[in-house]
Amino acid sequence: MNSLEMxxxxxxxxxIDAGFSSVMYDGSHLPFKENIAKTRAVVEYAHAHGVSVEGELGTIGGTEEGISVAENDKVYTKPEDAIEFVEKTGVDALAIAIGTNHGQFKSKTDVNIPLLKEINAVVDVPLVIHGGTGVKEEDYPELINNGIRKFNVGTELLVNWNKEAKDCFSTTELNKSLRHNVIPANMKVKEIVKHKIGLFMNVDSPLKIG
Structure with a gap:
């Protein structure tokens, strides 16, 4: 690895040096070949230390006040690019762009299932959804059954933690311990995570182990 890549x-x-067992490098904003080169540099260092790497190809759309904006800011992942990217980088998982939006929580999006199926048919690594908060829960089964193995739903957790905390703080007496506000907010996150795991685990995925 040269000094520029490092x-x-x-x-x-x-x-990695601090002990993380998995990392994610997002070079999706870069030109395709540069994304490959920099992701490969990450993979080389990570794999030498027993660490897995998630890469990203294509760009996720943006939002305004939690609602998805125009489609023209998205670059969908091309199946042929996914093949080359996985082969040349050696990533362990691939985040793809199939219509989701970072930060979307006031609306839901229509993900491109046909495109997902095309990508899943030509690559052999687990696929990842970013912007998962904006994905309809009824779409989970088809997404999982076509290769998605990780959903990022951080915005949903953040929004609901803040909502619960704001509700608690609005009625908090000045001499009341803050733990009475923080604990309910933490429990709200726990409820959502438990709900999501239940949905993910109950899908009849074709993935077979052993």
Missing amino acids: KNILPIKAA
Whole structure:
């Protein structure tokens, strides 16, 4: 790895050196070949230390006030690019762009299932959904049955933690311990995570182990 490549992945190197067992490098905003080169540099260092790597290909859409904005800011993942990216980088998982949006929580999006099926048919690594908060729960089974193995739903957790905390703080007496506000907010996150795990685990996925 040359000095330029090392400079570009210093935060990830620091995480690996600190003991993280899995990292994610997002080079999706870069030109395709540059994304490959920098992701490969991350993979080389990570794999040498027994660490798995998630890469990203295509761009996830944006939002305004939690609602998805125009489609023209998205670049969907092309199946042929996914093949080359996985082969040349050696990533252990691939986050793909099939219509989701970072930060979307006031509306739901229509994910491109046909595109997902095309990508899943040509790559052999687990696929990842970013912007999962904006995905309809009724779409989970088809997504999972076509290769999605990880959903990022951080916005849903953040929004609901803040809602619960704001409700509690609005009625908090000045001499009341803050734990009475924070604990309910933490429990709200626990409820959502338990709900999501239940949905994910109850899908009849074709993935077979053993």
